[in-house]
Amino acid sequence: MVRITPAGLSSLATPPSWPEESDITMSVSRSNSADPAPSSDAAAASTDVFDDGVEHEQVVFAQDPASGLRAIIAIHSTALGPALGGTRFYPYTSTGDALRDVLALSRGMTYKAAVAGLDLGGGKAVIIGDPALDKSEALLRAYGRFVESLAGRYFTACDVGTFSPDMDLIGRETRYVTGRTEAVGGAGDSSVLTAYGVFCGMRAAAEHAWGDADPAAVLQGRTVGVAGVGKVGRHLVGHLTEAGADVVVTDVAQGAVDRVRDEYPHVRVVGSTDELVASALDVYAPCALGNALTDQVVETLSARVVCGAANNQLAHDGVEKLLGEAGIVYAPDFVVNAGGLIQVDDEREGAHGFDFARAEARTARIYDTTRVVLERAVSDDVPTAVAADRLAEQRMRDVGRLRGIWLA
Numbered sequence: 001m002v003r004i005t006p007a008g009l010s011s012l013a014t015p016p017s018w019p020e021e022s023d024i025t026m027s028v029s030r031s032n033s034a035d036p037a038p039s040s041d042a043a044a045a046s047t048d049v050f051d052d053g054v055e056h057e058q059v060v061f062a063q064d065p066a067s068g069l070r071a072i073i074a075i076h077s078t079a080l081g082p083a084l085g086g087t088r089f090y091p092y093t094s095t096g097d098a099l100r101d102v103l104a105l106s107r108g109m110t111y112k113a114a115v116a117g118l119d120l121g122g123g124k125a126v127i128i129g130d131p132a133l134d135k136s137e138a139l140l141r142a143y144g145r146f147v148e149s150l151a152g153r154y155f156t157a158c159d160v161g162t163f164s165p166d167m168d169l170i171g172r173e174t175r176y177v178t179g180r181t182e183a184v185g186g187a188g189d190s191s192v193l194t195a196y197g198v199f200c201g202m203r204a205a206a207e208h209a210w211g212d213a214d215p216a217a218v219l220q221g222r223t224v225g226v227a228g229v230g231k232v233g234r235h236l237v238g239h240l241t242e243a244g245a246d247v248v249v250t251d252v253a254q255g256a257v258d259r260v261r262d263e264y265p266h267v268r269v270v271g272s273t274d275e276l277v278a279s280a281l282d283v284y285a286p287c288a289l290g291n292a293l294t295d296q297v298v299e300t301l302s303a304r305v306v307c308g309a310a311n312n313q314l315a316h317d318g319v320e321k322l323l324g325e326a327g328i329v330y331a332p333d334f335v336v337n338a339g340g341l342i343q344v345d346d347e348r349e350g351a352h353g354f355d356f357a358r359a360e361a362r363t364a365r366i367y368d369t370t371r372v373v374l375e376r377a378v379s380d381d382v383p384t385a386v387a388a389d390r391l392a393e394q395r396m397r398d399v400g401r402l403r404g405i406w407l408a
């Protein structure tokens, strides 16, 4: 066991009461998933924040005992600009699990922002607790003060367990917040442009797979399976329907299925993700949780294209290679699901407030970015996920380097 001490971390709480040793013991086994992981086995090999966050610039532990706030803010990189990423409010079973999640999520944000061509770095935050029980004005505002204390190195936004009205409360304590409600000049629900971006990326991937000349018609008549019809999936179904695709959906929540069926009565429904994956599909769109693409799923899929909103779709290193070998065009998740980030970035930098049309036009460029990634994968003879990583890293080097030019 290795104890994480405040010594190398940027601590903002005064004085923090650091978690007990057992709370911060983490398994070194790395999951590709940024979705909440089960509690680590305390008997497993352990590591500390410096090992797991070896690429990270800064990790801040913040707490306010009076409101019950316990949060971790992770800044992975500010090479291209201030770190931006949502705040996940989740009942982690240990501080170690929360830390592992925030480190993985913040790294993903760096790559997403870089590929999307944004002047943003990567960061993310987690609040440890059950949002249904623990969320309060005082807790959110206490959190907002810690965000403010980072002086703009980190901007927050919505994520699992946090919503635009929460950002409004956080915004009463900090300027460094996005995803607020439209009533206060914010960008509102980011899933609208996330879904649009996935749709744009899907058109590019379908064109790559089938070589159709007209990208506007490339999804017409194709069977597209959408797993998870929550906020993003539902909007995606709308775009697909408009494009003339034959849409099949599944969701574990009956309410989500009913809502889609009410809006789009012709959409077909299957009972589970396994059933969807095993059915005849042209395109598979994972829009629920991470780890959607396992060896078994790749083996089973008939789809020629995989393109969806879910973060961290590849269940482990090596699945990207299997997808390529199976002749499946995989549009990397962080390339195609950047629309929400583009949306909240517009709120951050718009001198006169958020402009939906401008953000939508920027999101449409995900079509071009996806094409570049897929073409680079061919020219470099690497999986598409590797090509996307290379593109992000190249931009961080080329553009991040410019910070070295001294401006008086």
Ligand SMILES: NC(=O)c1ccc[n+]([C@@H]2O[C@H](COP(=O)([O-])OP(=O)(O)OC[C@H]3O[C@@H](n4cnc5c(N)ncnc54)[C@H](O)[C@@H]3O)[C@@H](O)[C@H]2O)c1
Residues within 6 Å of the ligand: 190, 191, 192, 194, 227, 228, 229, 230, 231, 232, 233, 250, 251, 252, 253, 256, 273, 287, 288, 289, 290, 309, 310, 311, 337, 338, 340, 341
């Ligand atoms: N909302 C955004 O702007 C945004 C941006 C980038 C990435 N994402 C990612 O996209 C995914 C969807 O986000 P969302 O905002 O729509 O979330 P959401 O919670 O609104 O929707 C997810 C849906 O998936 C369903 N689901 C959960 N487990 C399932 C399973 N095993 N099989 C089928 N359905 C299942 C849920 O019932 C829910 O309806 C998440 O992975 C999220 O991290 C979202």
